Amino acid sequence: MTAQAELLIDLDAYRANLAALREYAPEAKQMAVVKANAYGHGLFPIAQAARDGGADWLGVAAPSEALLLRQGGDSGPLMCWLTTPGTDFAALIDAGIELTASSAEQLQQIASASRLRPRVQLKVDTGLARNGAFGPDFDDLVATAVKLQAAGKVVITGLWSHLACADEPEHPANDSQEQVFRNAIEAVRTAGLEPELIHLANSAATITRPSVHFGLVRVGIASYGIRPDPELAVPGVKPVMTCRAALAAVKSVPAGIGVSYGWRWISDQPTRLGLVPVGYGDGIDRAASNRGTVGLNGSRLPVRGTICMDQFVVDLAAEPAAVGDLVTLFGPGDNGEPTAEDWAESAGTIAYEIVTRLAGRWTRTYLGAR
Numbered sequence: 001m002t003a004q005a006e007l008l009i010d011l012d013a014y015r016a017n018l019a020a021l022r023e024y025a026p027e028a029k030q031m032a033v034v035k036a037n038a039y040g041h042g043l044f045p046i047a048q049a050a051r052d053g054g055a056d057w058l059g060v061a062a063p064s065e066a067l068l069l070r071q072g073g074d075s076g077p078l079m080c081w082l083t084t085p086g087t088d089f090a091a092l093i094d095a096g097i098e099l100t101a102s103s104a105e106q107l108q109q110i111a112s113a114s115r116l117r118p119r120v121q122l123k124v125d126t127g128l129a130r131n132g133a134f135g136p137d138f139d140d141l142v143a144t145a146v147k148l149q150a151a152g153k154v155v156i157t158g159l160w161s162h163l164a165c166a167d168e169p170e171h172p173a174n175d176s177q178e179q180v181f182r183n184a185i186e187a188v189r190t191a192g193l194e195p196e197l198i199h200l201a202n203s204a205a206t207i208t209r210p211s212v213h214f215g216l217v218r219v220g221i222a223s224y225g226i227r228p229d230p231e232l233a234v235p236g237v238k239p240v241m242t243c244r245a246a247l248a249a250v251k252s253v254p255a256g257i258g259v260s261y262g263w264r265w266i267s268d269q270p271t272r273l274g275l276v277p278v279g280y281g282d283g284i285d286r287a288a289s290n291r292g293t294v295g296l297n298g299s300r301l302p303v304r305g306t307i308c309m310d311q312f313v314v315d316l317a318a319e320p321a322a323v324g325d326l327v328t329l330f331g332p333g334d335n336g337e338p339t340a341e342d343w344a345e346s347a348g349t350i351a352y353e354i355v356t357r358l359a360g361r362w363t364r365t366y367l368g369a370r
């Protein structure tokens with residue numbers, strides 16, 4: 001039986017994308033970023049495919065994601081970078097997860113959490129103003145790291161940061177952040193630390209800025225076959241996810257019919273309408289009401305009226321569709337269907353959000369599982 005609403009995840013495409021991305025940074029190790037349920041693609045199968053596909057590291061944001069991976073049987077190099085004072089650092093350390101310290105205080109909390117000696121990477125804020133130690137706080141962090149490592153309390157394994165504008169290669173922030181990062185590398189070395197992993201690049205910088213590849217690159221969005229920005233070509237990668245659903249109803253209507261909540265679309269001629277059984281409760285962005293399209297047999301069918309919680313309506317004027325036919329909300333685009341990037345444009349957001357926010361009632365089907 002076909003699922004009513006299905007996400008097809010092509011693991012062969014994912015592994016091929018990782019391989020293609022390694023060619024952009026052949027000297028660097030590769031961290032596959034699998035946070036947020038692997039950008040909506042499903043944590044466990046993607047993590048497994050990343051390991052099979054040769055990724056040296058996995059990276060996640062939240063401790064819960066890192067622990068889930070361990071509970072799921074993953075035992076390889078794994079880093080987690082967004083913790084709070086209430087975080088159970090001992091559980092993470094005991095599970096062999098590498099942590100990040102963004103302040104001297106946080107490093108101290110990590111150092112005193114477990115009887116095991118934690119492996120910790122230092123994060124410097126080079127100009128994103130999110131996490132990471134900034135200015136004199138970084139000097140503090142380095143001094144604390146030297147002390148705690150000398151006392152055998154921690155092993156400082158890395159130094160890293162994150163770029164604000166990597167998807168705009170010409171933005172002056174990129175030069176400025178690279179310079180601040182290079183100064184930070186100097187500072188830790190001068191202080192006597194020799195972190196083995198130095199890293200700064202996300203997908204966009206992996207593709208556009210070899211000078212920041214250092215020892216490792218962290219690839220997220222491009223590994224899922226989505227460009228970090230529509231202006232930024234990524235030859236060699238292809239979308240991993242196809243999102244599709246079976247039409248739940250098909251009907252003919254005359255001109256002058258108001259469609260969906262608020263009657264925000266009125267038919268201007270007789271047409272046929274199809275009902276797609278997914279909505280914002282499944283993560284389909286309501287902002288794409290009256291703007292998105294779905295693909296069927298090479299045609300694009302426009303969304304008519306408001307996208308509801310569980311369903312939305314499309315115009316079948318272009319295709320003689322029948323109830324039960326599968327329409328593709330987005331996919332690789334090979335058969336004329338929209339891509340996640342097209343939906344992002346329709347919804348006024350970025351493609352990262354389109355795939356990551358998918359929730360609710362999808363069946364995830366994996367192709368190419370090993």
Ligand SMILES: *Cc1c(COP(=O)(O)O)cnc(C)c1O
Nearest residue numbers: 033162202203218219220221222
């Ligand atoms: C999400 C994230 C990445 C991956 O970014 P992409 O643009 O998806 O490649 C890399 N590093 C950090 C710290 C992140 O939070």
